[in-house]
Amino acid sequence: xxxxxxxxxxxxxxxxxxxxxxxxxxxxxxxxxxxxxxxxxxxxxxxxxxxxxxxxxxxxxxxxxxxx
Numbered sequence: 001x002x003x004x005x006x007x008x009x010x011x012x013x014x015x016x017x018x019x020x021x022x023x024x025x026x027x028x029x030x031x032x033x034x035x036x037x038x039x040x041x042x043x044x045x046x047x048x049x050x051x052x053x054x055x056x057x058x059x060x061x062x063x064x065x066x067x068x
Contacts, residue, residue: 002026 004019006012023029039047 002028 002019002022004015004022006015
């Protein structure tokens with residue numbers, strides 16, 4: 001759970017900025033977006049497999065460009 005303690009004399013905007021930074025670092029919003037709708041286990045596996053394929057293709061292209 002993200003928590004920010006407001007310091008003495010700190011403005012609300014400053015505390016809000018720090019809170020947003022903490023939320024972003026903890027990846028809370030991305031987790032909420034991901035869990036917004038139910039995803040079947042087969043869909044999860046398919047999404048992960050596609051991401052793995054993209055990453056593999058990207059690294060292969062980088063290696064080819066280095067050797068070129």
